Amino acid sequence: xxxxxxxxxxxxxxxxxxxxxxxxxxxxxxxxxxxxxxxxxxxxxxxxxxxxxxxxxxxxxxxxxxxxxxxxxxxxxxxxxxxxxxxxxxxxxxxxxxxxxxxxxxxxxxxxxxxxxxxxxxxxxxxxxxxxxxxxxxxxxxxxxx
Numbered sequence: 001x002x003x004x005x006x007x008x009x010x011x012x013x014x015x016x017x018x019x020x021x022x023x024x025x026x027x028x029x030x031x032x033x034x035x036x037x038x039x040x041x042x043x044x045x046x047x048x049x050x051x052x053x054x055x056x057x058x059x060x061x062x063x064x065x066x067x068x069x070x071x072x073x074x075x076x077x078x079x080x081x082x083x084x085x086x087x088x089x090x091x092x093x094x095x096x097x098x099x100x101x102x103x104x105x106x107x108x109x110x111x112x113x114x115x116x117x118x119x120x121x122x123x124x125x126x127x128x129x130x131x132x133x134x135x136x137x138x139x140x141x142x143x144x145x146x
Contacts, residue, residue, distance in 0.1 A: 004144045011125050011143065014135055016088040019096070020071035034059070034068070082121035084130045085137070089121055 001009075024030055038055040042048035060069055072081045072092040079095035082088070095101065101114040124130050131142040 007143055008126055011087070011135060012122055014087055015082075015122055015125060016086070018071065018088055018090050020068075020074065020090065020092050022071075025068075080117050080121045082124040082130075084124060084133045085139070087125065087133070087135070089118060091118075 025034065037058055039048055039051040042051055056069075071090050072079055074092045074094040079092040079100070081090045083090060095114060095117065099113065100117055102109050105113075125133075131144065132139055134140065134143055
């Protein structure tokens with residue numbers, strides 16, 4: 001196997017998979033802490049939107065919960081997103097449901113649904129931009145020229 005093929009294989013194999021919600025947020029107390037600052041109602045949609053936006057900004061400034069903003073949301077596409085700098089495939093739990101995934105489905109159903117969607121994201125690690133992110137987290141020339 002050539003050195004470039006080994007490097008590409010290593011990069012794809014080193015990808016991390018993060019599923020939203022993380023296990024930590026399957027705990028009601030943790031969810032309450034996360035959503036405590038978000039409004040539950042307001043006198044107008046505009047006031048609700050402003051208060052929600054301010055709460056979201058506070059979460060993004062928090063070192064504790066800022067990572068939640070990197071996950072894809074469960075109510076809109078795309079359900080999967082590859083983050084080149086971290087080498088992480090972020091997957092919304094909505095992707096692990098019909099029509100992308102059938103627990104009792106055939107291999108063809110998996111590879112044509114969730115498997116294909118994951119592969120489509122993982123190849124981003126080997127596109128022009130992805131090749132510039134090295135396994136050690138540095139950014140520079142192509143991983144094939146080092």
